Amino acid sequence: MSDILQVRVWRGDEQGEYQAFEVPRLESQTVLDVVSHIQRHMDPTLAYRFACRVGMCGSCAMTVNGVARWTCRTHVSKVAKDGALELAPLAHLPVVRDLVTDMSEFFDKWARARGQFHPTATREDPFARVRPDSPERRNADAGIECIGCGVCYASCDVVQWRPDYLGPAALNRAWTLINDERDGARNERLRAVGDDAGCLACHTHVSCTERCPKHISPTAGIAGLKRAVMKAALRGDL
Amino acid sequence: MKTDWRARNHPAWWAFLVHRISGIVLTLFLPFHFWVLGMALNEAARMDDFFAWTDRPLVKFAEAGLVILLAAHLTGGLRLMALEFLAWRGWQKDLLAVAAGLTVIAGVVFAYVV
Ligand code: HEM
Ligand code: SF4
Ligand code: SF4
Ligand code: FES
Numbered sequence: 001m002s003d004i005l006q007v008r009v010w011r012g013d014e015q016g017e018y019q020a021f022e023v024p025r026l027e028s029q030t031v032l033d034v035v036s037h038i039q040r041h042m043d044p045t046l047a048y049r050f051a052c053r054v055g056m057c058g059s060c061a062m063t064v065n066g067v068a069r070w071t072c073r074t075h076v077s078k079v080a081k082d083g084a085l086e087l088a089p090l091a092h093l094p095v096v097r098d099l100v101t102d103m104s105e106f107f108d109k110w111a112r113a114r115g116q117f118h119p120t121a122t123r124e125d126p127f128a129r130v131r132p133d134s135p136e137r138r139n140a141d142a143g144i145e146c147i148g149c150g151v152c153y154a155s156c157d158v159v160q161w162r163p164d165y166l167g168p169a170a171l172n173r174a175w176t177l178i179n180d181e182r183d184g185a186r187n188e189r190l191r192a193v194g195d196d197a198g199c200l201a202c203h204t205h206v207s208c209t210e211r212c213p214k215h216i217s218p219t220a221g222i223a224g225l226k227r228a229v230m231k232a233a234l235r236g237d238l
Numbered sequence: 239m240k241t242d243w244r245a246r247n248h249p250a251w252w253a254f255l256v257h258r259i260s261g262i263v264l265t266l267f268l269p270f271h272f273w274v275l276g277m278a279l280n281e282a283a284r285m286d287d288f289f290a291w292t293d294r295p296l297v298k299f300a301e302a303g304l305v306i307l308l309a310a311h312l313t314g315g316l317r318l319m320a321l322e323f324l325a326w327r328g329w330q331k332d333l334l335a336v337a338a339g340l341t342v343i344a345g346v347v348f349a350y351v352v
Contacts, residue, residue: 014239066244091239157251160241204318206250206330219330223322 001025002083005076007034009046010088013095018086019043025083031071032060034085035099048099055213058147061154062099063088068154070147070213090154092163106150106167113170114192117177118185128182140179143172143221145214152208152218164197168208168218171199175221178228187237194229194238202226253314253334260311267304302348309344313337 005025008018021038032050039046050060055073062071064079065086076085093101121128130137152168153159159167174193177183193199202222209217232238277285291297317337321330 063239063242063245066242068245088242089239091241091245095239155241155245157241157246203254204250204321205254207245207248209330210248210250211245217328219321226322 001027001077004083005029005034005080006084007038008084008086009035009038009098010095011046011098013097016095016098018088025076029076031062031064031069031074031076031079031085031087034076035062035071035087046099047097056147058149061090061149061151063090063154068151068211070149070151073213090150092154092156092159093150101150103150106153106169107148109166109170110148110173112192113166113174113198114185114189115170115173115177116185117180118183118188120182120184130181136179136181139221139224140176143176143216143218146172146216147214149213151211151213152216155207155211157205157207158201158203162197162201165201166193166198168202168222171202171225172216172218172221175224178225187232190225190229190232191238193225194233199225199229249334250330253317253337256310257314257318260307260314263304263307264311298352301352302345305348306341306345310337310341313340 003025005023007021007023009021010016011019021042023034023037023042026033032053035046035048036050039048048060048062050072051057052059053072055070058070060071061068063069063086064071064074065081065084067079068090069079079085087099089095089099089101093103093106096102146169148169150169152172156165156168158165171193174189178186178189199222202219204219204223206219209219212218229238274285274288277288292301314337317333320333
């Protein structure tokens with residue numbers, strides 16, 4: 001391990017260039033530690049985003065040596081190439097400044113995919129009893145830990161090809177709700193995700209699944225949505 | 239910003255690239271294939287001449303390439319359909335290995351037969 005890390009950081013918005021920094025290398029250093037060091041000790045004007053530092057809030061994702069990652073839980077030792085790091089904002093989102101992207105479109109798509117829960121019971125009703133080992137509950141479990149970091153969205157070629165594509169995270173959210181037996185908006189949601197800006201646009205590149213830091217497989221959920229949309233269409237429910 | 243090329247370096251993405259290139263090349267080849275088949279109807283002599291021409295090593299080599307592309311596209315397409323239509327079970331890379339293996343076998347069998 002050399003003592004110095006050569007870091008190139010994107011400065012600007014869509015137009016800009018990389019700026020070089022030399023950052024002291026420390027043991028167990030995360031990529032977010034590197035960015036924080038630059039901002040605190042070398043250039044206070046550097047813009048970046050983080051909150052929890054422990055992989056829960058989903059705000060710290062960036063492009064690290066070309067690959068989208070959560071930076072608070074990515075160790076430098078895992079990603080540095082020849083003692084060098086290249087840091088850029090996430091792809092497929094407008095750049096506000098430096099490492100900060102505007103994520104509104106990303107989250108608006110969750111709403112477009114009917115990512116809201118639609119209750120069928122009121123607080124006066126008894127608790128729903130959902131069997132933990134039912135296939136639906138297991139499907140929901142597999143996707144429910146999403147932290148909304150946007151890594152999958154930044155890794156998906158289809159998002160790049162057609163910017164109106166809902167993208168893996170929003171579709172994964174829709175899939176968890178399709179499997180929630182307490183939810184009452186199944187057909188509306190299938191309609192919302194069942195067109196060619198929705199699950200049908202996915203080409204199963206599996207990049208989202210490859211990169212998701214929570215080891216979620218949006219590809220699996222999207223495949224499930226494709227089957228659910230197909231069945232609903234055959235039944236005439238759409 | 240656009241996706242960085244370094245982000246695409248994983249097996250399923252390479253499989254996609256093979257699938258797209260093989261799909262396009264097969265599409266370009268198909269009209270030609272039908273044209274030659276069409277000769278059987280009223281230009282049988284010309285078809286025989288054509289088949290004599292295809293007996294050259296270079297043409298054979300190109301044919302082997304086409305067979306491999308078709309095998310890659312077929313197994314790759316079946317792989318995608320298995321992924322999407324059968325219930326999901328963490329087997330993307332196993333399926334990919336099977337598809338690649340069958341493609342190689344098809345290529346070897348073709349080379350052996352001709
Ligand atoms: C032999 C059985 C075949 C199977 C099982 C098959 C399967 C598939 C599948 C599942 C896709 C969709 C891929 C995606 O979602 O990106 C696809 C795409 C495609 N196929 Fe085939 N295919 C076959 C034969 C052919 C043939 C004979 C041709 C050309 C003559 C062809 C040309 C294409 C093209 C151009 C695409 C679009 C490629 C892309 O979207 O990346 N296919 N095929
Ligand atoms: S599997 Fe679908 S959603 Fe995921 S990266 Fe590929 S195309 Fe995008
Ligand atoms: S699915 Fe994974 S990569 Fe995508 S937003 Fe959720 S946690 Fe991030
Ligand atoms: S800072 Fe919260 S996930 Fe990284």
